[in-house]
Amino acid sequence: MYDVIIVGAGAAGLTAAIYTCRKKLKTLIVSIDVGGQTNLTSHIENYPGTGAMHGIELMRRFQDEAIGFGAELIMGKVNKVDKIKNSFRVSLANGESYDCKALILAYGKVPKSLGIEGEEKFMGRGVST
Numbered sequence: 001m002y003d004v005i006i007v008g009a010g011a012a013g014l015t016a017a018i019y020t021c022r023k024k025l026k027t028l029i030v031s032i033d034v035g036g037q038t039n040l041t042s043h044i045e046n047y048p049g050t051g052a053m054h055g056i057e058l059m060r061r062f063q064d065e066a067i068g069f070g071a072e073l074i075m076g077k078v079n080k081v082d083k084i085k086n087s088f089r090v091s092l093a094n095g096e097s098y099d100c101k102a103l104i105l106a107y108g109k110v111p112k113s114l115g116i117e118g119e120e121k122f123m124g125r126g127v128s129t
């Protein structure tokens with residue numbers, strides 16, 4: 001039984017984990033990938049204190065901090081959440097399931113594409129959403 005399960009290891013999920021772990025809550029992050037949409041950005045320039053850096057590098061630092069404070073991280077796709085009395089059961093596509101007292105949904109979004117030439121090629125390198 002985890003105190004908190006966080007679905008999604010993008011900026012929001014990893015930040016949430018830093019907060020929950022600093023308060024000694026037993027925390028599990030379940031995510032399809034680490035970094036989410038920020039991985040698509042070659043230059044993050046609006047995050048104070050770090051200077052410009054690639055999104056993947058910034059997310060790696062978020063991950064290191066969350067893990068450093070004690071978060072557990074597993075890769076997987078959540079496809080079902082059930083409320084069972086005073087807890088939640090989080091089920092993954094691979095058949096595994098985990099229980100928690102509190103659930104944080106930080107599964108972000110997928111930007112809409114226009115479907116025009118060059119959009120995919122230059123995403124995060126001039127093309128943004």
Ligand SMILES: Cc1cc2nc3c(=O)[nH]c(=O)nc-3n(C[C@H](O)[C@H](O)[C@H](O)COP(=O)(O)OP(=O)(O)OC[C@H]3O[C@@H](n4cnc5c(N)ncnc54)[C@H](O)[C@@H]3O)c2cc1C
Nearest residue numbers: 008009010011012031032033036037038077078107108109
């Ligand atoms: C091209 C581009 C450039 C950008 N540039 C900037 C910038 O310069 N500065 C800035 O501040 N912001 C920028 N953004 C916006 C920024 O990336 C988002 O605001 C941020 O990623 C949102 O974080 P999030 O954690 O809410 O969601 P996301 O980053 O979307 O992360 C969601 C996470 O949830 C996981 N997930 C989704 N569904 C499931 C599921 N069913 N089971 C398990 N895991 C799941 C995903 O794998 C992912 O890890 C940019 C976005 C894009 C696309």
